[in-house]
Amino acid sequence: MTPLRVGLAGLGTVGGSVVRLLLDNAALFERRAGRRLDLVRVASRTPKPDIDIGSATFDTALASLDADDVDVVVELIGGVSAAKDLVATAIGAGRHVVTANKALLAEYGEEIFESANRRGVSVGFEASVAGGIPIVNALRTGLAGNRIDAIAGIVNGTSNYILTAMQEDGRDFATALAEAQRLGYAEADPTFDVEGIDAAQKLAILAALAFDATIDIGGVHVEGVSGIDIEDIRYARELGFSIKHLGLARLHDDGIEVRVHPALVPESVLISKVSGVMNAVMAHGNAVGPTLYVGPGAGGMPTASAVVADLVELARGTLPVPRPAARRLPSLGIEDVDCAHYLKIPAIDQPGVFAEVADVLSRHEVSIEAVIQRPQAIRSGAEPWVPIIIVTDDVPEAVVRECVSELANLAGVTGEISRIRVADLSAMMPPT
Ligand code: HSE
Secondary structure (H helix, E strand, O other): OOOEEEEEEOOOHHHHHHHHHHHHOHHHHHHHHOOOEEEEEEEOOOOOOOOOOOOOEEEOOHHHHOOOOOOEEEEOOOOOHHHHHHHHHHHHOOOEEEEOOHHHHHHHHHHHHHHHHHHOOOEEOHHHOOOOOOHHHHHHHHOOOOOEEEEEEEOOHHHHHHHHHHHHHOOOHHHHHHHHHHOOOOOOOOHHHHOOHHHHHHHHHHHHHHHOEEOOHHHOEEOOOOOOOHHHHHHHHHOOEEEEEEEEEEEEOOEEEEEEEEEEEEOOEHHHHOOOOEEEEEEEEOOOEEEEEEEEOOOHHHHHHHHHHHHHHHHHOOOOOOOOOOEEOOEEOHHHOEEOEEEEEEEEOOOOHHHHHHHHHHHOOOOEEEEEEOOOOOOOOOOOEEEEEEEEOOEEHHHHHHHHHHHHOOOOEOOOOEEEEEOOOOOOOOEO
16 A cells, blocks of 8 residues: 655644654554555744654745645644645645644634535544544544434643642642643643633534534633632532533534533532543433543643544545535524522621622522631721622523622622532533
């Protein structure tokens, strides 16, 4: 068999790891794929002379990959604009593409898949979601006998790393983020991680695949972990929850519920224990029921593992040419979601304040599931205040918003109210 000739763009954390893996495990891949995976060209706008690229030729121009001796272009440069051009050129020339670029696919996936379909070339994107977890393959192949009705999980390694470092080691947010950056987990612009954008892109890709639908990335409700403080984490723990950054997509008759946000997850649910850079994706199939996939969600080698898996599949001839989605699903707004909420209400420590808080909730028919209030004078020189922690029963989004705004206007409430959704995934997830 002739070798599969690989042209690779980008020598960052992931690109460097892919090169190493291709060179180190060459014999293994040849045996698995039945033909060699030959790295023939590498392009990187920043030269990295320290990286051994074997016998491949190097160029700083991405256009150097538009060459007759390249069968597949591996796009690992990140960003959208140059990556889109590179992928479009490759597909236009009849080359296969493997990419880890979730931003590109979340925004232009439909266009890229359509043009690949017209040209009859494959597009591999295992590495775009959940790092080293082979979730794309699981949804496409292992669960092919199912109608998938929900997916949920932790799909941003940086956010999970930060929340775990805050919860387990008491680190502050900025220190934990700096560590995640040093370890090569965070995006070039880490606001993509901590504001939930990266997770939203990944969830949109997973939902499109799971539900065979075109998903509008603009319809995903997005909140990140940047507003979570260590006190929320401690109170949540006391109440029997971990705070996780969750993505959730569920099929309804009239559209798709698709949201990413921090959530209190009961400690009785397995993913509450998934810590550090690990990701976890749950897929619920109508035949199999709940399934769970766990593994490292970011970092050079885990992501390279997914990139090379696509190359091995391509070499075997089993990486599919994308098909156009069966349907376009409208996203339901967050207003349509009912769920329990954690509220942290900073209140003056004096008689009657708690009664006023309870009165607001009672007037909106919000039932209280749990409460914590402890004396805690934490500001010297100012009026002492105490956090009142409340976990509600399920409440429609509009009602909880009204409650928070009325609570904020009470004379006894002294500052901003924290609100975090509670995700009871027990019906969808295997218990611990
Ligand atoms: N910044 C991403 C994360 C890397 O932290 O999950 C993998 O996409």
